[in-house]
Amino acid sequence: MSDTGYGDFEFERKFFVRELPAVVRTEPEPALIVQSYVLAADGYALRIRLEAPAGAVGGVYAPDPVGGAVDTDGLLSALEGTVTFCALTAKGPYVGGTRYEAERELDPMVGLAMVRRGGALVVKYRHSVWLGVDGWVIDEFLGDNAPLVVAECERGGPVTDLAIPDFCLTEVTDDPRFANDALAGSPYGRWRGAFEREVALTGPRFLQDFGHNELGLPSDV
Numbered sequence: 001m002s003d004t005g006y007g008d009f010e011f012e013r014k015f016f017v018r019e020l021p022a023v024v025r026t027e028p029e030p031a032l033i034v035q036s037y038v039l040a041a042d043g044y045a046l047r048i049r050l051e052a053p054a055g056a057v058g059g060v061y062a063p064d065p066v067g068g069a070v071d072t073d074g075l076l077s078a079l080e081g082t083v084t085f086c087a088l089t090a091k092g093p094y095v096g097g098t099r100y101e102a103e104r105e106l107d108p109m110v111g112l113a114m115v116r117r118g119g120a121l122v123v124k125y126r127h128s129v130w131l132g133v134d135g136w137v138i139d140e141f142l143g144d145n146a147p148l149v150v151a152e153c154e155r156g157g158p159v160t161d162l163a164i165p166d167f168c169l170t171e172v173t174d175d176p177r178f179a180n181d182a183l184a185g186s187p188y189g190r191w192r193g194a195f196e197r198e199v200a201l202t203g204p205r206f207l208q209d210f211g212h213n214e215l216g217l218p219s220d221v
Contacts, residue, residue, distance in 0.1 A: 008102045012154040013210065014178055015168035016199075020140055020149055023167075023219045024127040030054045030140075031126045032063075034075065036119030037184040043093025045181035048111050049086065054125055056082040063123055063142040070123050070143035076116055086111035091181070096209065097159060097173050120184035132163045132217050144187035150178060160211035165219045170204040 024030070032054045039046040061078030063070055086108040092100030106114075115121075125140040134153050141148040151168055153159055172178040177191065188195075206213050 008100055010099050010101045010154060011097060011156070011158050012099075012152050013097055013159045013162060013171065013173045013207070014175075015151045015164065016170050016172050016178070016195075017138065017149040017151050017167050018169050019147075020127075021138065021165070021167040021219055023129050023131070023165075024138055027127055027129060030128075032057050033122075033124050033126050033139075034079065034115065035122045035124075035180060035184070036115040037122070037181050038119045040120065040181035040184050043091075043176065043179070043181075045089075045091040045179075047089045047091065047181065048106070048114055048119065049089065050079055050083050050108070050111055050115060051085040051126075052079055052082040053084065070121065072121065075123065076112060079112060083108035083112060094174070094176070094179065097207075122180050122184050131165050131219060134163070136165065141183070141188065144189045145183050146189065148183075148188040148192075158210065161214075162210060163214040163217040164206065165217045167219050170199055171206045173207060 031051050034050045036048045036050075037045055038048070057075075057078045061071070061074050063075060086106045087103050088106050088111070089101060089103045121143075122145065123142045124145070125142070127138040127140065129136050129138065134155070136151055136153050138149065138151045141150070150172070151165065153162060176182055177186070177195070206215065
């Protein structure tokens with residue numbers, strides 16, 4: 001949620017990444033994120049997010065990073081007592097890299113109990129790095145969405161004149177398939193082949209509506 005004068009809106013740009021970049025090894029520890037979508041339709045979403053240090057959960061449960069179904073019961077059991085953040089979020093459709101988002105923090109025990117009672121899940125590791133003048137998050141999706149990797153840059157206002165890291169293959173900001181709520185119902189594994197063929201046919205694309213794109217920002221540190 002933005003607190004910089006734009007109210008309940010988020011501003012971000014998203015990029016498809018071929019594989020997890022080496023720069024994530026510089027971070028202390030990724031977060032394990034579990035998102036449960038009670039509603040996901042036509043760009044609108046109602047989501048519960050649970051977040052915990054990956055290491056805290058990994059001691060008793062390790063999601064398979066190469067795909068396959070996530071053991072939901074095992075994962076949620078492992079999250080007991082390890083959740084550091086939980087929130088209920090309402091989202092509207094993307095419009096030009098902008099999306100309505102209203103968030104309310106929840107007690108982790110309540111959030112975990114609600115997730116246990118239903119909702120389509122998205123599970124991922126979130127890596128956070130600083131590149132150039134921007135903070136980036138790199139999401140490594142698990143389960144049916146593996147081996148998808150998406151990099152996001154989010155700011156308190158429109159993401160313009162962006163220096164785009166060299167590991168970003170193509171921009172997917174305006175591709176509704178890559179919204180997390182869409183991935184909950186139609187996982188990447190189902191349409192990975194079609195997307196790969198699209199990229200091979202059209203080549204990389206970067207949106208020109210956000211000022212100047214500086215391509216190829218070195219990501220090695």
